[in-house]
Amino acid sequence: MNGVPKKEQAVYRRVVRRETHAPRTGAAVVLAAVLVLVLLVALGLSVWWLVDPAARGGLADRMTPLTSRADDSASLVAVGVLALVVGIALVLAAVLPGRLRRRARRTDRLALVVDDGVLADAVVAAVAVRCGIDPRQVSATVGRRRTTVRVTPTSGVPVDHEAATGTVAAVLGRVGFPTPQRLLVADRGVVS
Structure with a gap:
């Protein structure tokens, strides 16, 4: 990224971060609303306690059953x-960034964001062609640390494990998102 101005690098970095992280505005708003509500109730009870001497006795009478149960320090x-x-x-849900199931890559001239589902679909198509089976017999999950491919072979036709794992590695390597892979072949095949 030596030939790209710093301003463009900052834009790429910001766009990639925005596209790969989930916003936490909903959680932050809920947390703020709950905190405001708790503070308003506490403020209202405090003012009521200070202003109305009769409220002190009534509130103490209402709290007696609760405080008698709370004598057990373990429950408190x-x-x-x-x-x-x-x-x-x-607080952590409201403050920490959420991660979307996307991967990002930047070069000198562009920023690339790819959904993990798109990568899984590419893996499924390539493995189905390489193993000579219907794409409905292959499923893939691209996770943060590993790609898992499940193959249900056609009954009586073995699946070449090395060819399938090599295909997965080649597909993910070609698009620039290599991950370790795991191939799971079902014990029973489907009738063709």
């Missing part, structure tokens, strides 16, 4: 830990 600790875990999970 369990509720506290559960609330902490839920809170941390909500």
Whole structure:
């Protein structure tokens, strides 16, 4: 990327990031709304507690059954830990970026973003042609770390494992997204 201006490199980087990461605006809005609601309720109860002396006694009477059950410190600790875990999970879901099932590659002149489903379809087509079987007998899943191909052979016709795995490696290597692959061949074939 030596010949490309820094401004274009920054644009490529930004576009690739936007296309490969899921937005977390929904989770952030839900978290903010829950926090605002909790703070408003706490503020309202505090003001009510300070302004109305009768509310103090009524609120204390209503809380007595709950506080009598809460004398067990183990249950309080369990509720506290559960609330902490839920809170941390909500904050992390709102703040951390989500990953989409896409892969990206940049060169000097372009940025390429490919959906994992498209790569899986290319693998299925190539393996079906190479093994001489119907594409409906092949399925592929392209994951973050591995490509898994499942083949259901035609009954009585063996599948060449090396040829199939070589085909998967060649297809993914040609498009520039090589991953380790695993080939699973069904024990029973289908009748042709």
